[in-house]
Amino acid sequence: MMDMIEEKKKILVVDDDSVNREILERILIDDYEVLKACNGAEALDILRTNNDVEVILLDIIMPVMDGNEFLKVYSKDTSISNIPVIVITHCEGTEVELEALTNGAMEFVTKPYEPVVIKHRIEHIISLKDNATFIHNLERDSLTGVYNRDAFYLHAKEFIVNSPFPVDIVVTDIDDFKLVNDMFTEKMGDRMLKKWCSILSHTYPMSGGIIGRLTGDIFAIVMPRVEVYKEEYFNSAISELNGCLTALSLNIHFGIYQVEGEDIPVSVMCDRAIIAIRSIKEGYKKCFAFYDAELREQLWKEQIIISEMKEAMLEGQFKVYLQPKCELVSQKIVGAEALVRWIHPIKGMMSPAEFIPVFEKNGFITDLDEYVWEQTCVIIRRWLDKGITVVPVSVNVSRVDIYNTRLVDILCGLVEKYNLSYDMLHLEITETAYTENPKQLIDTVVKLRACGFTIEMDDFGAGYSSLIMLAKVPVDTLKLDMGFIRELTVDNSIKSGNILNFVVELAKWLDLAVIAEGVETKEQLEFLKSLSCRYGQGYYFSKPVPVDVFERLMTDKNISPYLPAEELQQVGQLKLHEIWVPDSHFNIVFNDYLGALGIVESVEGKFKLVRANNYCFELLNGKEENELYTANNLYDYISKEDLPAFIEDVRKASNETNSFSNIYKWNINGKQVDIMCRGKVIGRSEGNSRVLFIIDVTNASEIADAVSKRG
């Protein structure tokens, strides 16, 4: 007997005759809730609004939509086709009844009704169904309804064994799916997963395949091999999902494992497909990848590196090499960067490119960094003990180190332990770290600087360089990426030269020292010198060398003190930083002024144009902006006879008068022109080694002509 509190199970009675429906209801009403329909069409309506009907009792011969027509629709509608159907008939075995069986009916009962038989059959069917549902639920993922992980492994194995065709396992992974739950709600995340699952279900295993949810946002499909996979094959599904989302666009990757033989577990096959995904996760270019021999070999190498790393550390196979940083003009050593090398007992010297990315992935980089920091401190301590003049040595602080809350303590601890002074250890923080979690990074950098460390921003120009960020993040030194400089030699590009010039100037304005990295040729050196870039590092000077070799390079006459950038002091009303803010008042006036204006820096015996408005460009030969900045020493324009006077005027203004005004002969486009030039000092460094002018330049010859014509 049924418990009264328990909700009664629903039974749908489909019969065209009301008397039959009444009788059946009477028979069933004590144990079940009875829903009634007088034809197939009405039955479908009821089923689509009641999702908890347990059994359908179906008369076959009915007007409107008879039993068999109903069964045909029913068997194709997966939302109802799992409800068992008992057909009511007069005698079994006729064609109509056979048809009912093929259409999906599970049982027969006969008319006239035999209540005991009917009840028994219904109970039997419900218990069968409960068992099936139980198994179904055990195998299904409750959110999406597809196979859960264990069931997928099981059924995929069967599929692989039984498939007459080659089979692939495709795994999909949504990038940063946790963000969706975080940015929206978990409910929204769940809805998206369901949607994605349904897209996958109707897109991929079309030719007979199985789909399962392995975990979170990772789904796996086993299906007959597709001969050639193309981007479009996956992109359509990705865009279908993104089409449903307005606020964000998800990046989804597919990894493919091509099954060869059946001797490894499906779970391993899936892992391999996931590994294939990892190989492309960094980039945005590829949306799918195979687990292939190359990947396998790479993983194998990584595994070896991982298995050997700890021992290598204990045995001191990691060595600190030093690469000199030099002053460009004197080429004397002003400092060094500590770089790690792995001297492997069998493989010899291993390039950091081989192992650093692996360590970054598995977290060992933290240990290695700390090791290098300490070794570097040991080196500096030895110099102090031996009485060698110490140059500052920079060490790399990896992105993950920034997240280490003990970072400041560790670094300060080392400086204290070896009794060094803080200015001897410079810290290089890679530029990409700045974009990731700027707040935490800025906080950390502020603390480190407060301790007295010098911070160098590494790889500037390599990543998502943001010039604005330069102003926000407190650093002392900018290390320009080799990429900037390499391009210079590749196409001798004026454009990259200009960018470089701009960055060097900007750095100076922001009081940052600049070290150019990757200087390899004399031409590069000369060019950097022409930009007044002060320091450089690269093979032109020296490759990274063992410490003893470096010590030999460091003779007294070969080293020079590392000077931080000179700060410019504002002179007069103009706020210097406004010059670099595009929409500042200064720039609006500067650009719209009806005359030629320029900003010029007097430094190292040059009079360098750093900004010019349009009139100024026109006046000074009308050439491309590019060339003007590249050959930007205004002294070059002034005629030989007037140059000494001009230089003297600039010198006087720099040191005493703050302004000058005079007419000089300039050579412009091969012609000598009288130029009225007025200058006013707007900023200067201590000792006047750098003085900044705003100048107003007028073609006095033109004015004289105009005046004489007027008579």
Next chain:
Amino acid sequence: LEVKECVNLIVDRLKVNRKLTMERFCGDEELYLNCIRMFVNEKNCDTLDRYMKSGDYKAAFKVAHSIKGVVGNLGFSELYAVSCKFVDTLRGEPKLDEAKVLYEDFKQSYAQMLTAVEELNK
């Protein structure tokens, strides 16, 4: 007439197997009588007659089949037996000669049933 008397009358006149039939109605005699009245009021027989006269045997089969099912459930054994034979003649490719003969038997039996049911209202 009392419910009991009505049932007695039907059982007697229409040769109903009382035990089997009342089991089907879970012993609910009132429901049984109600169903009989519902059946009569549905006037399926008139519908059947229309189809037989117009020669739409397919439709006639469905109605006859339905009647057969109900009278079976109501336990009217004679009418049920005739209905079964008659329905069989209409199944698939109708055997018209046979059907016409059996239809007459069916009508007669049906009329007897109606008479008995009408007596209930007295």
